[in-house]
Amino acid sequence: MPSLFLFLTNQMSKLGIALIGCGGISLQNHLPGLAMCPDVAVVALCDTDGTTLARASAQTGLDAAFTDYTEVMRRDDVQAVIVATPNVVHAELVLAAIAAGKHVFCEKPMAINYADALSMYQAAERAKVCHMTAFTYRFVPAMRYMGHLIRQGAVGQPYHFRSCRLQDWGTRNIGWRQVQKLAGTGELGDMLSHRIDYAHFLIGEMERLVADTKRFHNVRDGKPSDLEDWVTILADYKVGASGVLESSKVATGRGESAASQDYVEVNGSEGSIVFQLEQPHQLQVTKKGEKALRVISVPQEFLKWPGSPRDPLAGDPLFSFRYDQSFEFIDAIRNQRPCSPSFFDGALAQGVMDAAVKSATDRRWIEVGHLGQDLKQS
Numbered sequence: 001m002p003s004l005f006l007f008l009t010n011q012m013s014k015l016g017i018a019l020i021g022c023g024g025i026s027l028q029n030h031l032p033g034l035a036m037c038p039d040v041a042v043v044a045l046c047d048t049d050g051t052t053l054a055r056a057s058a059q060t061g062l063d064a065a066f067t068d069y070t071e072v073m074r075r076d077d078v079q080a081v082i083v084a085t086p087n088v089v090h091a092e093l094v095l096a097a098i099a100a101g102k103h104v105f106c107e108k109p110m111a112i113n114y115a116d117a118l119s120m121y122q123a124a125e126r127a128k129v130c131h132m133t134a135f136t137y138r139f140v141p142a143m144r145y146m147g148h149l150i151r152q153g154a155v156g157q158p159y160h161f162r163s164c165r166l167q168d169w170g171t172r173n174i175g176w177r178q179v180q181k182l183a184g185t186g187e188l189g190d191m192l193s194h195r196i197d198y199a200h201f202l203i204g205e206m207e208r209l210v211a212d213t214k215r216f217h218n219v220r221d222g223k224p225s226d227l228e229d230w231v232t233i234l235a236d237y238k239v240g241a242s243g244v245l246e247s248s249k250v251a252t253g254r255g256e257s258a259a260s261q262d263y264v265e266v267n268g269s270e271g272s273i274v275f276q277l278e279q280p281h282q283l284q285v286t287k288k289g290e291k292a293l294r295v296i297s298v299p300q301e302f303l304k305w306p307g308s309p310r311d312p313l314a315g316d317p318l319f320s321f322r323y324d325q326s327f328e329f330i331d332a333i334r335n336q337r338p339c340s341p342s343f344f345d346g347a348l349a350q351g352v353m354d355a356a357v358k359s360a361t362d363r364r365w366i367e368v369g370h371l372g373q374d375l376k377q378s
């Protein structure tokens with residue numbers, strides 16, 4: 001029976017993944033991303049909502065579907081777990097996965113507070129499992145190329161980091177995202193967490209910040225909302241740059257999702273670079289002595305993550321870069337190396353988020369320059 005033997009060997013050599021939380025991001029991002037990765041099989045699905053679970057089961061053809069995550073953690077065919085639930089349960093699920101010896105990918109924001117994020121990072125490090133968080137926009141070709149140019153010295157000494165995320169979500173009900181006990185924070189964790197990470201990626205850690213938040217709608221489609229629709233942070237970075245970060249759900253008429261405003265600019269002593277998510281394969285640049293921005297194309301070698309099997313010219317470039325995130329997780333597990341971005345990056349951003357909440361509440365500047373060192377020594 002050589003063919004059955006080969007079939008069984010192939011099945012056994014596949015990396016088994018469980019999806020916990022089978023809602024929007026799992027179906028739109030994780031399933032197609034994992035499908036692109038060689039020798040990977042989604043072997044279990046878990047969602048507390050029966051209808052969502054049935055839909056995911058139908059989409060994947062998988063009948064290993066559970067409403068209780070503890071059943072998933074007990075399975076020997078699951079080597080890695082993807083946690084894509086509302087933020088409030090990330091810590092519980094991730095810690096259970098780590099305790100069961102699984103590699104773990106956790107959606108952003110990693111937790112609802114820094115203490116939880118820290119315990120997740122420490123547990124993963126102690127257990128020596130691969131750990132990754134979903135700062136998905138690091139995978140945009142233009143963002144990766146921008147980081148490369150800055151590290152090569154294209155802007156010189158960074159003076160300013162500026163990021164602006166504007167969407168129009170109007171007054172529609174946004175489910176768990178508008179409920180503090182499920183989400184932790186509103187626009188801060190939902191959207192600004194990515195931009196906090198952009199700055200870490202592009203110019204390094206923050207030294208101090210002052211923040212403000214505002215809720216414009218206490219009710220969304222008849223359901224109460226107790227979280228902010230807008231957040232801003234004014235920051236000093238360790239490299240000496242100033243930072244201005246703003247994110248809004250109520251920028252009327254600005255649209256939403258990938259086609260709306262996601263703007264990042266770094267100005268330095270030698271030049272400036274502008275990133276806009278709407279143009280994921282382009283940057284705008286200028287240098288000392290020039291008077292205006294000019295458009296440059298992202299070079300071929302930056303159009304996909306190193307080693308990714310994705311064809312960078314196939315599909316919609318506003319979405320397809322997301323699949324490289326799955327590749328990074330799988331490739332790190334296979335090659336027994338750290339993932340990027342990891343729980344370190346997730347916890348660092350969470351520390352900044354906690355400080356932003358405190359600053360907005362206490363109406364004062366907060367020092368955050370110790371966070372990275374604290375994490376490294378923890």
Ligand SMILES: NC(=O)c1ccc[n+]([C@@H]2O[C@H](COP(=O)([O-])OP(=O)(O)OC[C@H]3O[C@@H](n4cnc5c(N)ncnc54)[C@H](O)[C@@H]3O)[C@@H](O)[C@H]2O)c1
Nearest residue numbers: 021022023024025047048049052084085087107108134136
């Ligand atoms: N990286 C990104 O770009 C990105 C984009 C969107 C969402 N996210 C993050 O992904 C996570 C999920 O967001 P979403 O938009 O998919 O939400 P969603 O509401 O569409 O899906 C979440 C699912 O989790 C399920 N769930 C809740 N508690 C559970 C539990 N204890 N066990 C198992 N399942 C449970 C819910 O029933 C729901 O089906 C959030 O943390 C969000 O911030 C990240």
